Every structure is written in structure tokens, then in C-alpha cells.
Amino acid sequence: MMVLTEYDYEGRSYFAVGAARSGAALRLYPLFEEQLAVLVRESGGDAAALTAGREPVDVPAGESAGLRPRVPCFPGHPGDALVGGFMMTHNVKVDETTPDQPTWFFKGLGDTLRLPGEPLDVPGGALAVCEEAEVVLVYVGDEETGRPRYLGYTFGNDLTDIGRFKAHNGHLSYAKLCSAGISPALHLGPPPALVTGETTIERDGTPVWKGTFTTGTDALYYDLDTITAGLFVHEALHRPGRVHYVYIGADRSSFHGGHTMLDGDRVTLDFRSHGVTLTHPLVWTAGPGR
Template sequence: MTALFECSYGDERYFGFAPPTDRAGLRLYPGSGDELAAPILESGGDIDALTAGREPVDVPAGDRDKVRTRVPLFPDHVGDALVSGFMKTHNVKVDAATPDQPNWFFKGLGEVLKLPGEPLSVPGEAVAVCEEAEVVLVYVGDAEDGRPRYVGYTFGNDVTDIGRFKRHNGHLSYAKLCDSAISPALHLGPPPSLVTGETVIERGGALVWKGPFTTGTSALHYDLDTMMATLFAHESLHWPGRVHYVYMGADRSSFHGGHAMADGDRVTLDFRSHGIQLTNPLVRMPEPRPAA
């Protein structure tokens, strides 16, 4: 399956194939973001079609530190990226109160997406924070009617103030207003059936919690096509060129394992089945000042 990444090199934007490593040189092709979505959809992810007519640039291994990966398909204007997701989609979370369609939530615009290594901020007044290892579906609004079209998938960490939600289940929207990690690798194919991996949380360089996770379409209680069709039937989400990053829901987290995350915790999600690893520090923001 083709995996595409985007990056900045010098003053230009490029894309390449397969997740880059620090030890290898890169072959890059000009173009990314707004300009790249349509060719991906038209080509069906075919590498020859995507690179046709683009003059490649070879980056030697010694210049890898000059290459900066980017959020996949991130638009030129941050407001054209909408980050959202679904809650309690997995079989392990099903109970008598499970609705016919899972709850959908809004996390923010594009600025809430953070790449590996970048800090994940949470509100200073958060009650209890947890990580959530998830598949992230990427859609782009059709150039003519704005209806979101599926492009591919990546992986992410949907950081959540689960304590606030547990205290009041009507506060899901507040609980989700935290940053999210996202992998720079965009996989150009259908969402994966099975994803397995491990969460590792460190504090001050020492391991404080670790545990396995399972996700993918086979872990869902719901039919994914029905979930997405129901969501995108709403015309308020139709806009040409708008990029949707939709977090698909998670297995159990460190919260369910009894761990209480703290400021500075280093969270690693190792999606071992797909060779993707996300490591980010957690940062609590200062408490807001009281209104005058």
C-alpha cells in the first residue's frame, strides 16, 4: 500500500513516499497540501500518475535535518482543516446505552494537530487526561459540490479530558478540546481492518505505565461506511477543498488502567502492526484568569 508524506525543504514544499527516516536520503517531488489532494483522488494513489511531470529532488542523508515533515494534506489556510471524531465506537465499550449512531465531536481547526515530538497541550483545569490511539480518516471537500471525499488514513493520539466527561457526560465537547497527535504518513488505501500496538508513558525518564491497544474497522461496533455517510450527509460540512481529519475512536486507554497523566508525561503510541510511532510530551496550559 502506498504511504505518502509531505515536507518542507528549503523554501519549497514537497512530497515523497514511505515514512522518512533520519538515516536515509530522500527523493522528493514538488507539490503538497491544497495542490495535492485532487491528483491523489484522480490517480487512486498510483505513484507513477502522482509523480508524472514533476521533477524530482534528491536529498542526501546528510541534509535530512533540513527536511521538515508536515501534517498530511494540511491546507494553506488553517481554518480549512476541521478536526473531529467519534466516541465509544469500539466493541469493548459497548453497553446497554450504546446509541444507533456514535456521538460525534469537534476538536478544533487545523492548529490542534501536532506532529511527533511536538507538545500536546491540555487545559490547565483538566480533570483527568488520557491518550487514545486511533486511526484517523482524511477527507477532502470535492472541488465542485464540497462533499467530503475519502483520500486515505493515518494514525493519531486523540488526547481527551476523560475525567471531565466522566464527571458530566454532557461535557464531551469540552473534554475533547485538547491537542491531537498525528502521523505525517498518509496511507492511500481503505482503512485498516486490524491495528495493534502498545502505549508507553514515561515520567522523568522512567516508565510509569504501558499497555496494549487494538483498533481498526474489525474492532468497531458500527459499520464505518454508515458512520461516515451519516456524518457527511450534513451539508454544513460540505465545502470545496476543506480537509477533514476524523478520529475513528479508541480502545481502552491508560485511564482505564488506573494511570493518572501529569504535566510533562512523555506518551508514545507504537502502532507496531503498521510501523508507525508517535511520541509527544503532554503540557498543561496555565489556568485561565478569572473574568473581570
């Protein structure tokens, strides 16, 4: 399984092939004028085609100053990225009211995405916030038809005001208007069948809640190809070059475990099965009730 990570380094854009390893040197390949999303699509994910004609730059271990990862396949402008997802997709959440096609929600444009270490914003009037450890599918609009084409997947935290949704299930669209965490690594290939990991929530440096999660296509009640096809049939989502980040739903969260999150809490999602960790502090913004 090939993994690509895009970086800004010394004023230029690059990408690395393979998972980054702590304490190891990093080989970067320059991006010229093209977007990584387009390069992945045109190369078919072939490593030789991806790197052909690109003189690599090696960043020695311990010399990472000026090296900053980017959101995977992020377009030239945040307005050309659309962040959304499906809710109530997992087997553990199915009941007699479960519809044939899950509810889709809009979370924001590209600037709602946050890389590890960056704070996740919570609306000031939020009622009860929860983390959601999820697989995130990445698509780019076809240059001719605009129809989204699958590139690969990554991992994320779909932070949600679940209290608002529980108080009024018609307010899902409001409940989702929190920032979203995302890993910088794009995994090429089909979405994973099984993803397991652990959530840790810290307050003032002390763990206050821990729990495990399971996700991936085997955990879904729905066939993933069917529900994504049912979403992307809509021409309103067709635009050449637009990048889509689709969060496919989550297992139970700290909210279901009885935990209440507060301003300043630090949330870590350890996707142990895939060697990916996302850590974000939570920051309540000004708003109603603040």
C-alpha cells in the first residue's frame, strides 16, 4: 500500500513516497505547477510514474525546520475543497429507523480541516461535543465531467456537537460545523476493511477518558460504493478539480461513554492498526452562551 505525504519546504511544494518515520531522513520530490490530486489521478498511483523526471531533495534526520506537512491533495484555494460525510453508518448504530441511504452532511470548505497539533474550533454555543475517529475518502473532480474520482483515503476526527443533534435531530447541519482533524498522509488503494484504535482525552495534562474504536468498511451497515455513488450522482457536486473529503462515519465516542469535553481538552486518536496518530486541542470560540 503506497502512502504519499505532501509538504511545504523552503518555499516550494514537495511530496514524499512512503510513511514518514521518526528520526529518519526524508526524501522529497518536487511538485511543479500541478496539484498532487491531479498527479495521483494521471499516474494511476504508480510510484515510477509519480516520481519520473523529479530530482529528489533529501532532508536529513533532525533538520526538519521549515518542513510543514499539508492536508492531502489540498487544492490551490480552500474554496475548491468540500468537506462532508455520512452519519449513522456503523452497525453499532443501526435500528429500525435506519434509512436505505445514510444522511449526508456538509461540514465546511477546505479551511475547516486541521492537521495534527492544530486546534479544533468548537462553536461557543455547543451543547456537548464528541470526537469521531473516521476513515476519510479523498476524491477529485474529473477535468472534463467534474464527477468526483476516488484517489485514496486518510484518517480524521469529525468533531461534532452531538448534544445539539440529540436535542433536535433536524439540527445535524449545525452540529457538524466544528473543525475537522485530518492526517497529512494519503493512502492509495481501496478503503480499509478494519481499522482499530484508542481515544485518549487529556485535561491539564492528565488523561480523563480512554476508549477504543473500530471502523473501516467491515464495520459499516452500508455498502460503501453504493452510498458514495448515491451521493456523487448529484450534479451539484460536480466541478472539475474540486477536492472532496468524505468522512464515512464513526463508532461510539466519549459522549456515549459519559464523558463531557471542555475548552482546552486535548484529544488523541491513535489509529493503531495503521500507525496513524492525530492529536488536537479543543478551543471554544466566541458565540451564544459565551
